[in-house]
Amino acid sequence: MTSTTGTVCPHCGWPDGAEPFQIVSRHMTAAGGTVWTRCGCGSLQVRVVDARGMRIVSRGRPADTGTRSGTPCR
Structure with a gap:
């Protein structure tokens, strides 16, 4: 995985600020949360x-x- 500071997905152009296609998991942290999408x-x-x-x-x-x-694949 690579770090990113862009504003769109470098693979398809979907805006980073838009709703993700799928939420995989959410985890609360002391500072807020981590969301895998x-x-x-x-x-x-x-x-x-x-x-x-x-x-x-x-x-x-x-x-x-x-x-x-x-x-x-076969």
Whole structure:
């Protein structure tokens, strides 16, 4: 996963401030909370929610569809 400070998903262009496609899990912390989400393109994101607002601090790449370890699924 790579850190991000962008305002849109680098994989599909979905705005970071928009509602995520899917909420995977939520965890409360002393400072606010952490929300794991999945973008419409499949990218897993870690969102931190605290007094400063919401920001994406890490995100993965979308999963390759139809392949596994570089080999087509059969």
